Amino acid sequence: xxxxxxxxxxxxxxxxxxxxxxxxxxxxxxxxxxxxxxxxxxxxxxxxxxxxxxxxxxxxxxxxxxxxxxxxxxxxxxxxxxxxxxxxxxxxxxxxxxxxxxxxxxxxxxxxxxxxxxxxxxxxxxxxxxxxxxxxxxxxxxxxxxxxxxxxxxxxxxxxxxxxxxxxxxxxxxxxxxxxxxxxxxxxxxxxxxxxxxxxxxxxxxxxxxxxxxxxxxxxxxxxxxxxxxxxxxxxxxxxxxxxxxxxxxxxxxxxxxxxxxxxxxxxxxxxxxxxxxxxxxxxxxxxxxxxxxxxxxxxxxxxxxxxxxxxxxxxxxxxxxxxxxxxxxxxxxxxxxxxxxxxxxxxxxxxxxxxxxxxxxxxxxxxxxxxxxxxxxxxxxxxxxxxxxxxxxxxxxxxxxxxxxxxxxxxxxxxxx
Numbered sequence: 001x002x003x004x005x006x007x008x009x010x011x012x013x014x015x016x017x018x019x020x021x022x023x024x025x026x027x028x029x030x031x032x033x034x035x036x037x038x039x040x041x042x043x044x045x046x047x048x049x050x051x052x053x054x055x056x057x058x059x060x061x062x063x064x065x066x067x068x069x070x071x072x073x074x075x076x077x078x079x080x081x082x083x084x085x086x087x088x089x090x091x092x093x094x095x096x097x098x099x100x101x102x103x104x105x106x107x108x109x110x111x112x113x114x115x116x117x118x119x120x121x122x123x124x125x126x127x128x129x130x131x132x133x134x135x136x137x138x139x140x141x142x143x144x145x146x147x148x149x150x151x152x153x154x155x156x157x158x159x160x161x162x163x164x165x166x167x168x169x170x171x172x173x174x175x176x177x178x179x180x181x182x183x184x185x186x187x188x189x190x191x192x193x194x195x196x197x198x199x200x201x202x203x204x205x206x207x208x209x210x211x212x213x214x215x216x217x218x219x220x221x222x223x224x225x226x227x228x229x230x231x232x233x234x235x236x237x238x239x240x241x242x243x244x245x246x247x248x249x250x251x252x253x254x255x256x257x258x259x260x261x262x263x264x265x266x267x268x269x270x271x272x273x274x275x276x277x278x279x280x281x282x283x284x285x286x287x288x289x290x291x292x293x294x295x296x297x298x299x300x301x302x303x304x305x306x307x308x309x310x311x312x313x314x315x316x317x318x319x320x321x322x323x324x325x326x327x328x329x330x331x332x333x334x335x336x337x338x339x340x341x342x343x344x345x346x347x348x349x350x351x352x353x354x355x356x357x358x359x360x361x362x363x364x365x366x367x368x369x370x371x372x373x374x375x376x377x378x379x380x381x382x383x384x385x386x387x388x389x390x391x392x393x394x395x396x397x398x399x400x401x402x403x404x405x406x407x408x409x410x411x412x413x414x415x416x417x418x
Contacts, residue, residue: 048408048410049399049403049407049409050399050409050410050411050412051360051362051368051396051397051398051403051410051412052397052398052411052414053362053394053396053397053411053412054346054394054397055392055393055394056343056344056385056390056391056393056394056395057391057392058341058342058343058391059341059342059344060339060340060342061337061338061339061340061342061344061377061382061384062335062337062338063271063275063338063380064333064335064380064381065268065272065275065276065333065335066331066332066333067264067266067282067313067315067331067332067334068266068329068331068332069266069267069315069329069330070265070326070327070329071262071263071264071324071325071326071327071328071330072262072263072265072314072326073257073259073262073326074259074260074261074262074263075232075234075256075257075258076237076258076326077232077234077255077257077258078238078252078255079104079228079230079231079252079253079254080249080250080252080253081107081225081226081228081247081250081251081253082225082226082249083107083222083225083226083249084246084247084248085107085108085226085246085247086107086108086244086245086246086247087105087107087108087241087242087243087244088106088107088108088109089103089105089106089243090105090239090241090242091104091105092104092105092230092236092239093236093239094236094237094239095235095236096235096236097234097235098230098233098234098235098256100231100232100233101229101230102229102230103227103228103229104228104229104230104254105227105253106226106227106228107226107228107247108226109223109226109227112222112223112226116219116223119212119215119216122215123209123212123213123216126205126209127209129205129208130202130205130206130208130209132205133202133205134199134202134205137189137192137199137201137202140189141186141189141190144182144185144186144188144189145186147182147185148182148183148185148186151178151182151183152182152183154178155175155176155179158171158172158175159172228253228254230256233258234257234258234259234260235256235257235258235259236254236256236257237255237256237257238254238255239253239254240252240253240254257326259324259326260319261317261319262317262324262326263315263316263317264284264330264332265313265314266313266314266315267310267311267312268300268313269310269311270304270311271379272311273304273311273313275336275337275338276300276313276336277297277300277336278296278297278299279297279298280296280297280334280336281294281295281296282295282297282315282332282334283295283332284317284331284332285330286328286329287329287331288328289323293318293324294317294318295315295316295332296315296316297314297315297334298315298316299312299313299314300313300314301313315330338377338384339376339377339384342376342377342384343385343389343391344382344383344384344385345359345382345389345395346381346382346383346397347381347382347383348397348398349396350373350383351370357373357374357375358370358371358372359371359373359388359389359395359396360395360396360400361393361394361396362394362395362396362409362411366409366410367406367407367408367409368403368405368406368407369405370403370405371388372388373385373386373387374387396409398412
């Protein structure tokens, strides 16, 4: 080729180069023309607008709802000791599976054990005092009763003697005084029992027993609280406890994660919240696992969150899927019925201008009529027509900006739908 170019005259070389450039320009024109033609659709044919149409037919109006959120564990519980104390044993490691009631941490209970034994001794002493008080009361009651009865009989005899003049008034008064003292002493003991039939002196001793026993129970409860147990089945997701360290009351030392049930919490709009109902079955995709999991919608919040101005929906995944961790992104979609057997059109058919809503009706003779309509329910792709369009009529979907009442159109078959 180089040899041929070298033997050509200058004019011949210019002609060859010019021909190549022209050929390249033609090829580029053809290529870009084809690419441009792929992305456009003719808007008119022979001066008549090409219009894609949609036939309106009564059907169930469905709403396609996308739900996405993060997986949430059934529980994620922070565990902290109730009292400050030295750690004597740690029985759980990070990642351990534990059962409800398992001992996770033990604090020093030596001082409490001593206090409990002291309180037990106090309780026993109080019980002995109660027995002694009851025996003393019973003895004093019998003695006072006997003394009262003796003095009563003596006073009654001396009343007779006084009536026949055998004794003086002073003697009778002295005997009466002794009788009244014995009666008062007896009544004091008798009135101690009251309605309960238990003397107050004995009752106070018995209450001392209860008080000491309650103190022992409180110490035992405190001792039990120094042993931290798992409140439910789960996995240890956090651990900050070592033997010999001081555990501070209220400071987290473990977290327990229960993934026996996994949920997905999703944020939804008010339009979606209005139509979503618990009980809908779903297939949830978790991208991190590359799998789908079956589940169902179990909750839709009854009120809007004031701060976020959104609603919350909760999905429950199949309980058998225990390998799912909390915090994974999950998504699903559901189709719910908005209105059964109603009329609706694609959103692109609706023209909203100057506060009016209208559509172009395509008649049988392929002329168009602009008609005002009343819109009902909405979703992402369609709008319900409450008034203005009849079942079976055809509406224009494209080129509405070129249409006028009575104008003739051609139907764009490539965009026609029903």
